[in-house]
Structures are given as structure tokens and as C-alpha cells.
Amino acid sequence: MVKFLVTTGSICLMAALFLPLYANFQGGGAYEVIDSAWYRPLIYTGFALVFIPSILGTLFSLRTVKSGEPAVGLIERVQQTGTYINEQPQLELEVIVTRHGQQPYPARTRAVIPQTALAQFQPGSIIPLLVSPKDPAKVGIDLQGRVSQTDVQNLLHERMMQQGVPQDIMEIAQHGEQLYAKVVDVVPLGSSAPGKVRLQLTLSITTNQGDTVTVNTQKEIFETQLPQVQQGHVIRVMYSKAHPSEVALALPTGEEELRRVFGQNQ
Structure with a gap:
């Protein structure tokens, strides 16, 4: 959906750029197009469709699961998204999630990580997670210590029994x-x-x-x-x-x- 909106916005901006040139080439006046009632709304619409989805996408990507079922994640892949909040990078993580009563499964999550903690978020590292009770595919990194050592130990024991x-x-x-x-x-x-x-x-x-x-x-x-x-x-x-x-x-x-x-x- 975001790609569609951005593409539509780009078309609007290109139309706003080339229509005056085309009108001038056809012998008409470029200013007639520029002064048209629809011209400025076309530009505004184009800018809105190009930039607003990107801004909203960044804002929504910062939302994370802040409460839920305790779980453990094995990091398989780490990538910086290019977004920084207070000079702290946002990471996109691919993890294998282990939660109570379930077989491990893959998931993705994003989080803003302090610079001092980046070394802990590398492929192969084990991290505490919180899993949304409504959608198990939505997981968040537990940066507040809600997942206790007992939770991790219980998951370890359960996984060992599964093995x-x-x-x-x-x-x-x-x-x-x-x-x-x-x-x-x-x-x-x-x-x-x-x-x-x-x-x-x-x-x-x-x-x-x-x-x-x-x-x-x-x-x-x-x-x-x-x-x-x-x-x-x-x-x-x-x-x-x-x-x-x-x-x-x-x-x-x-x-x-x-x-x-x-x-x-x-």
C-alpha cells in the first residue's frame, strides 16, 4: 500500500513538472497551466503521497510490543534501518522465538537500541522478548527487564524436554x-x-x-x-x-x- 501511494505521488509530481513544459511546447502558455485551479492541489497531493507514508511508516515502526508473554529470541540476522532516535540506531532483527507451549518459530521486530548495548545484538545472541497475546508474530525486545531469569530458566527446561x-x-x-x-x-x-x-x-x-x-x-x-x-x-x-x-x-x-x-x- 505504501509503495502504491508513493508511486501515485511521484506521478502527480512528474505531471506537475512536465504539464507546463508540454503546454508551452504545444504553443499554449505554461502560466495558464500553473495558474489553473487544479495545479497547486496536484503538487500538494504529490508531496503528501510521497512523504507522509514514509513518515508514518517510520513512526509506526517505532511502536513495539511493551507487554505480553515472556519469550526468548535467538538472533539470526541484524540490520540497521537507517533511522536514529536521539542518536540511537533502530535495528531490524530476525529472530527464532521460543515461548511456552510452542515450537520455536521465526519472527521480525524493530527496536531503537542504545549505542552501549549494540554488542549484545549480534547474530547468535540470546535476547529476552515479549510476545503479543493477540498476534504471536508481533514480538518486542524486553529492554525493561520484564522477562525474569525464572522465565528464561523455565523456557530452557521446557525446550530441553522437547529435545x-x-x-x-x-x-x-x-x-x-x-x-x-x-x-x-x-x-x-x-x-x-x-x-x-x-x-x-x-x-x-x-x-x-x-x-x-x-x-x-x-x-x-x-x-x-x-x-x-x-x-x-x-x-x-x-x-x-x-x-x-x-x-x-x-x-x-x-x-x-x-x-x-x-x-x-x-
């Missing part, structure tokens, strides 16, 4: 007690999903009551986390007496791991 992590392991991760375990033995069982490896682990865990528990379990971890899980190393785990033969590993998670979790096709 095959058992329910009981997620319950341990969410409700178990954090302990330290010594890696007594580790046997690689080969690669599983892309970027992941399965291990047979023997862990020695000391509970808060001073008891020592030995757990034999198979775990799937990211290949980048493998150096942390070596024989003799001490790692953090989540342990629950309700599931004494299992643990959830509490390994540090970097940006690469988060990208794999929140990616659309992982």
Missing part, C-alpha cells in the same frame, strides 16, 4: 538440592545428536547429611562441556532422594550451548 530430556531429570534439576560430585569413571558412548556426546558416568556424591552415594548413570552433554566431565574432576549436580539412582548435571552453559537449545531445528 528428549526425561521428565524425572527435569524435576531433579528444578527441585533437587545442589551438591558436588567427584567423577570416578567416565566412558564415552559416542555421539548422539549433532554437537552432543553420550557418557557412562560413575559419580561419588556427598550429601548434606554427610552420606556418600555412588550413582551410575548415562548422560548426554554438549561436546563443548566434555572437558569439564573428566575422571577426577569435581562437578556440580542436582540430587533428589526421590530419585536416588539419578542426578541432573549442573554444568556451566555458554552461549554456544544456549544457541543449540533455542535454535529452531535442534
Whole structure:
């Protein structure tokens, strides 16, 4: 629609420019055209159709979702629009959106970003989002901290379950007690999903009551986390007496791991 209006406005302006020349070429008077009652409205209409849609488009593009459902976005593409507000650039972002109860899906959003925060908005970065309850395709960047760490953690757990992590392991991760375990033995069982490896682990865990528990379990971890899980190393785990033969590993998670979790096709 904007393109149609701008094209129509351009035609009006070209007509206003060439009609006096054409009239003069035909032997008439150019001033007769210029003094016509329709000439000035033609110019005004042309300018209005050319410039007003562009101005309105910029204003409406600055409107963003300021409240809604918390979500997480994986940035796939970043481009500056050329618009600046108080010397702060407007960015157009293509993101993969992860929200509660849904599979990840692509979306676009625009936002004015402070110069000091531009480094955080690069392809591969994870950012908090707000999703419109009326239209899931409309998303906004949460620059006010409305998306809490708990929201992000819950989305992470849900996404991990979608990728095959058992329910009981997620319950341990969410409700178990954090302990330290010594890696007594580790046997690689080969690669599983892309970027992941399965291990047979023997862990020695000391509970808060001073008891020592030995757990034999198979775990799937990211290949980048493998150096942390070596024989003799001490790692953090989540342990629950309700599931004494299992643990959830509490390994540090970097940006690469988060990208794999929140990616659309992982």
C-alpha cells in the first residue's frame, strides 16, 4: 500500500513538472497551466503521497510490543534501518522465538537500541522478548527487564524436554538440592545428536547429611562441556532422594550451548 501511494505521488509530481513544459511546447502558455485551479492541489497531493507514508511508516515502526508473554529470541540476522532516535540506531532483527507451549518459530521486530548495548545484538545472541497475546508474530525486545531469569530458566527446561530430556531429570534439576560430585569413571558412548556426546558416568556424591552415594548413570552433554566431565574432576549436580539412582548435571552453559537449545531445528 505504501509503495502504491508513493508511486501515485511521484506521478502527480512528474505531471506537475512536465504539464507546463508540454503546454508551452504545444504553443499554449505554461502560466495558464500553473495558474489553473487544479495545479497547486496536484503538487500538494504529490508531496503528501510521497512523504507522509514514509513518515508514518517510520513512526509506526517505532511502536513495539511493551507487554505480553515472556519469550526468548535467538538472533539470526541484524540490520540497521537507517533511522536514529536521539542518536540511537533502530535495528531490524530476525529472530527464532521460543515461548511456552510452542515450537520455536521465526519472527521480525524493530527496536531503537542504545549505542552501549549494540554488542549484545549480534547474530547468535540470546535476547529476552515479549510476545503479543493477540498476534504471536508481533514480538518486542524486553529492554525493561520484564522477562525474569525464572522465565528464561523455565523456557530452557521446557525446550530441553522437547529435545528428549526425561521428565524425572527435569524435576531433579528444578527441585533437587545442589551438591558436588567427584567423577570416578567416565566412558564415552559416542555421539548422539549433532554437537552432543553420550557418557557412562560413575559419580561419588556427598550429601548434606554427610552420606556418600555412588550413582551410575548415562548422560548426554554438549561436546563443548566434555572437558569439564573428566575422571577426577569435581562437578556440580542436582540430587533428589526421590530419585536416588539419578542426578541432573549442573554444568556451566555458554552461549554456544544456549544457541543449540533455542535454535529452531535442534
